[in-house]
Amino acid sequence: MRCVVAFRPSLYLSAAVGLFVAMSGVASAETLQEAMSAAYANNPSLNAARAGTRAVDENVPQALSGYRPTINGQISASVTTTDTRARFNSNWASTYTDTGAVQGQIQIVQPLYMGGRIDNGVKRAESAVKASREQLRNTEQTTLLDTASAYMNVILSGQVLELRRSNVAFLQEQVRAANDRFSVGEGTRTDVSQAQAALAAATSAVSSAQADLLTARANYVKVVGHEPKGLRSPGPITKLLPAKLSAAIDASRTEHPMIRAAIHNADTASYNVEIQEGALLPSFVLQGTVSSAFVGNGSADGSTPERARTLEGSVAAVLSIPIYQGGAEYATVRQAKEELGQAKLQIDVARMSVDAALAQAWSALESARAQIVAAEASVTASRLALEGVVEEQKVGQRTTLDVLNAQSSLIDARLAEVGAQAQFVVASYSVAAAMGRLDRERLGLKVSAYKPEHHYEQVRDKWIGLRTPDGR
Known part of the structure; x- marks a missing residue:
């Protein structure tokens, strides 16, 4: 008597993905924009950078004090x-x-x-403020990109965990079926052992996926500031991206904060040369x-x-x-000129770094786009192949190992698919960041904008006062 066990393996994967999507659509779900808004307001690294920019602002009233009496x-x-x-x-x-x-x-x-030292000192301080603001913009971009990456890692880790669990459920059914066939003399001990070995490996993969999810959630808390709640799979931000890499590079040359900061740093070094030369006047x-x-x-x-x-x-x-002070002032001038040369070279370094980061992000975006198409085709083919192998196993034309191999191929295809989808989203944000366009305004974040100009205007012309503008 033949023992036939009827089941549809594709239902396990469909149920797993459906469960994860349902969990992501609860009332307390948090969108990627909401997560970015929270990080924009609360991320400690970003707030520390803002405090650093406020500290740099104080260089301007210090320089302006040179005009005033003592x-x-x-x-x-x-x-x-x-x-x-x-x-x-x-x-x-x-x-x-x-x-x-x-x-x-x-x-x-x-x-x-004072030999022009006060005028150039003010200009140097103002240039340093501009450089600090661009560095703050770069930190904001990094924070928002880290948020997108952490957000997608939580989603991806959750999807991987559900796929791993669905694989365990499928293999448990295979072990049971193998035991049933063995008990009625239609299977072998090898079939049972193969199914049990596959189940053990799948169970271990679940434990690893659980650890990955915990790590992803912890990193999310580190970046965003609170636990992830029902995250929803977002789409890429293709509206901020040009059609060609060359256009993206042209945009980054004028918009990326690292390049703009390097230019302002060179201006700061130029004014410093003027200050040091003023000591000779x-x-x-x-x-x-x-x-x-x-x-x-x-x-x-x-x-x-x-x-x-x-x-x-x-x-x-x-x-x-000044007539002669031992030669120290001449060495200081030469040193300032070398620092100016270094600052100018740093502009080229910044441009090349941005170009490399942009090329890498663009390649990752295109690669992920192609991987999604290939993975979707692979999932469709693997699902049909598994269903066919299972049906053939029922009539004795396929072995348990054939079913296990087909299931493994389907799981690998699904993992590649969800991985490529997550990579595509993150890569789109990486391209926007490499162009210098990942900011609150372009993303439409619903959070109050932090404007460093406000603090600068509050302290620039202060003559006295120990308290900071926020009352400290």
Whole structure:
């Protein structure tokens, strides 16, 4: 008597994928845009970069302070006691004095010309602010790209886990069927062992997939700031991408923040050369001093006053001309010029790095696009092949090993398909980032924009004040 076990293997994979999609569509589902908005607002690395940009802003008021006067006050108090004994014609005479003094002084120094160092110092600080803002933009891009990658890794890991579990369910059915056939004399112990070995390997793969999912979820929390909730598979952002790689490269040359930051850094180095050369030029300052002194004599004998008060004021124009200071200033100028040359070379480095990253991301995008087409065809063919092998096994034309091999091919095809789909999405975001277009505005994120200009405007012209604009 032939024991025939009827089942449809494609139902296991369909049920697994359907379950994952259903889990992704719950009411509390989080879209990729929502995850990016959360990361944009809460990511600690991004917030640290923003704090760094605010710190760089303070270089501008520091440079502007060179135009302003400096005022210093000084107060001193002293007490002097003198006891003198002298001999005149065999007679000793003693003199005792006790004098107290209080002195105060205020000095004002107003720079009038410092060899151009103040002007160039302000320009250097402003250029450094621009470079810092571009570096912040690059950090924002990196954070948003990391979010997209973490988001898709969670989805991919979940899909892989469900596929692995569906494979276990299928192989459990194969083990049961092999045992049934063996018990009625229609199968062999080898068939049972082969099915059991495949089941053991599949069970191990489930454990590995579970670990991968936990890792992906932990990385998601690290980037986004909270646990993933019912993530939905997003599509690629092809609307931000040009049709050709050459167009993408042209756009990156003007839009990518790394290149723009390198250009501003070169400007900063250029102004630094001017500052160091200014040390060789004369400086001219206006200096005013007001001082007051009060002196009291506790042992006045009529020839000296008991108390005296002095008030004195002076104004002086001081011209300083550097002649020779040991040669250090010349070495500093040469050093600044070498740093300028280095900064200019860094522009080329940034351009080449962006070109390489863009070419790599573009290749990954095209590769993923082709892999999806190939994987879909492979899944269709593998599913039909498995169903055919199972039917042939029922009539004794195929062995258990044939079924196991066909199932393994289908699982591999499905894994390749979901992997290519995830890679296609991430690669599209990678291309946008490599072009310098991955930002809040273009993505349409529903989160308040962080504008570094606000802090800059708040502190630029501050003369006094210890508190930061946010009250710290």
